[in-house]
Amino acid sequence: MLSITSVSGAEIAIDRAPVFVLGAGPAGLACAYTLSKLGLPVVVVERDDQVGGLARSIVHKGFILDYGPHRFFTKLAPVLDLWNEVLGDEQVTVNRLTRIYYGDRYFSYPLKAFEALFMLGLIESSRIVLSYATAQLFPNPAPRNFAEWVTGRFGRRLFEIFFEGYTEKLWGIPCTEISAEWAAQRIKGLSLLAAVRGALFGNSGRVKSLIDQFQFPRLGSGQLYERMATALREQGQSLLLNTEVVGLTHAGGRVNAVRLKDRTSGREYRAECSAVVSSIPLTRLVEQLEPTAPEAVLAAARSLRFRNTVLVYLFVESHALFPDNWLYINDPTVALGRVTNFANWSPAMLPENGTCTPLCCEYWCQFDGPWTMGDAALVERAEQDLRRIRLLDQQKVIEGFVVRLPRTYPIYAGNYEQALSTLRAHLQQFSNLQVVGRYGAFKYNNQDHSLLMGILAARNVLQPGQHNLWAVNSDSEYHEEVKVAAASAVR
Ligand SMILES: Cc1cc2nc3c(=O)[nH]c(=O)nc-3n(C[C@H](O)[C@H](O)[C@H](O)COP(=O)(O)OP(=O)(O)OC[C@H]3O[C@@H](n4cnc5c(N)ncnc54)[C@H](O)[C@@H]3O)c2cc1C
Structure with missing residues (x-):
């Protein structure tokens, strides 16, 4: 019998070494929830005093607040099932209205063709149409960066008006330094660009659903994760809040224990594990391996921005x-x-x-x-x-x-692909360690991508190698991605 001590001081007895899930954001909780349903003992370790990661909700003087907008949308059937199973009736339908501020004006998003053309005026509209026509007549077969990717599809002027300012603000670097892969990964399908194209050049009806309404947890985006945490506790699983992962010891190609720090008392302790699914920042994970990773691997981790x-x-x-x-x-x-x-x-x-x-x-x-x-x-x-x-x-x-x-x-820029492949190659030597999530796998995930990675990682614990987690949210569509009509994709 193995036992570990929780933050409250209580001894937690565990029959066999549990699977440790590092981080209680969407990826970690989806993994733990799925593992628990599969009947495996799980310990979730979360540094903060609350679950939900970036998708948590916080309470301030009676207001429930999210970390920015957390609209939920997915085309992924397993994620949709999880969402409905966990939230049940605790969902509301929200009417969607979003706009873009540019040039002292507010444009509807998704763009409305006549409104946009009217607000931009005849000259600007003509420039848009001309630059779009130029892009179509002289296609760029191999765009090298975000600016070229967008300009190639929609013309220089649309890129400048609707994308350049926001994108450079977000990433803090010129669009010419942002990987074209980022555009391919995030901007295909339903997107601001699709909306622009739909509004100005017509669309096949796909974009119309982009979406006028969406389903949302009644008590904020974090409610989904609070409910998962409650379910885990009810199933007798351990959820250690205020507990930071500070080390992972390994031998013979397996992680055999995690070192944890109780942030309340400062006490450090070690717990044996049968497998680890990590959603903590990839860079931190690599630095915490004991024995230490080779210098080239640590340098690759440090180079990620x-x-x-x-x-x-x-x-x-x-x-x-x-x-x-x-x-x-x-x-x-x-x-x-x-x-x-x-x-x-x-x-x-x-x-x-x-x-x-x-x-x-x-x-x-x-x-x-x-x-x-x-x-x-x-x-x-x-x-x-x-x-x-x-x-x-x-x-x-x-x-x-x-x-x-x-x-x-x-940030998908510079040598990140090379650095990431160095890290992946190093981590692959551990047969019982998987990395998932937004910073956990250095992927620009929405909630649904992280949830799917968590679900698939749990299945991989039982059947190793069944799912390629790196294929989730990549520019090629993942095979579990189903073409649910956008309007019905969130129930
Ligand atoms: C401003 C903003 C707006 C967003 N809007 C949307 C949206 O509209 N729709 C959408 O779907 N998504 C949105 N997202 C993205 C969404 O929040 C993320 O995709 C999702 O939270 C990622 O989940 P994750 O589990 O991969 O990572 P995280 O949410 O980052 O969870 C990782 C967890 O690991 C914990 N952790 C880190 N280090 C340690 C450690 N050493 N030990 C223990 N625990 C540790 C963290 O505290 C955290 O709880 C938005 C994000 C932001 C920041």
């Missing part, structure tokens, strides 16, 4: 500020990148008789700029930005607070 997010939450004295769920601020003259209005999601996220509107303003950076600014200065900056783009007029900002999220966006 990422982008941080600073979220500034503002509470504005108003009931009906603006109707959007979220807005993209494409204009390069404003640092603000995206704004979410939680008053337009699920009514249950707002306190009864509340008198103000909760907003979330997103800024992207390295460990500089907004990351190092004081909270009060950030709140003031967000308020000024909102006034500048006319989302706020006379309304008073009552209060605000800041959340800093490190490593939210893996």
Whole structure:
């Protein structure tokens, strides 16, 4: 009989060495939930005091707030099944309204052809059509970067108006330095580009569903993950919060134990494992291997780049500020990148008789700029930005607070492919270690991709090698991706 000690001090007895799942975000929880259903003992280790990772919800004075907009959409049947199984009736239908701010104007997204042409004017519209025609007449057979990929499909002018500013704000590097693979991975199918093309050049009806409505957890995106955590506990599985993974010991091509640190007491301890599924940052995982990975592997890990997010939450004295769920601020003259209005999601996220509107303003950076600014200065900056783009007029900002999220966006630039393949090759030697998730596998995942990776990793524990996790959210469609009509894809 093996036992480990939880944060509360209680001894947890386990019949056989459990599978350790590192990180309780969407990928980790989907994995643990699936493993538990398969009848395996699981221990989930989460550094924070709450589950859900980047998709958690936080509570502030009766408001339920997400980390920016967390619309759920999927074409993946196993993920949809999981979503419905876990949430059941705890879902609401949200009317979708999103717009893009560019050139002092708000354009509907998905774009409406006549509205866009009218707002852009005859000259600009002609330039768009001409540059689109040029791109079609002289196709670029091998786009080398994001700028070439987008321009090749939609023309230079559309790229400049609707994509360049937002993309460069998000990634902090010129579009010519961003991998074309990123565009191929994230922008195929239903996308801003598809919407633009649909609006301006017609579409086959696919984009129309892009979507006017979506299903959403009644109590915020984190409700899905809280319910998974509850199910795990009810099934007798262990979920260790406030516990950080600080080491993985291995021998003979297998990880045999994890070293954990109780963040409350500072105590470190070791626990044996039968297998490990990790969704903690890939770079951290590699650095924590004991014995240490070769210098070339550590250097590859260190070379991977990422982008941080600073979220500034503002509470504005108003009931009906603006109707959007979220807005993209494409204009390069404003640092603000995206704004979410939680008053337009699920009514249950707002306190009864509340008198103000909760907003979330997103800024992207390295460990500089907004990351190092004081909270009060950030709140003031967000308020000024909102006034500048006319989302706020006379309304008073009552209060605000800041959340800093490190490593939210893996950057597909420079030598990342080479570095990633070095890391993959090194990790492949461990027969019982899998990596999943957004930063766990250095993939620009949405929730559904991370959920699918978690589900498939769990199945791989029982039948090793059954699923290639790296194929999820790659530019080739994964074989489990089903063509669910967009309108029915979220029930
Ligand atoms: C601003 C923003 C908006 C987004 N909008 C959407 C959207 O609209 N739709 C959508 O589907 N997705 C959206 N996403 C993406 C979504 O949040 C992610 O795809 C998802 O959370 C990834 O899940 P994950 O489990 O892979 O990683 P994470 O959510 O990052 O989970 C990893 C977990 O590991 C834990 N961890 C890290 N290190 C350690 C350690 N050493 N020991 C123990 N635990 C550790 C972390 O605390 C975290 O809980 C958005 C993300 C952001 C940042």
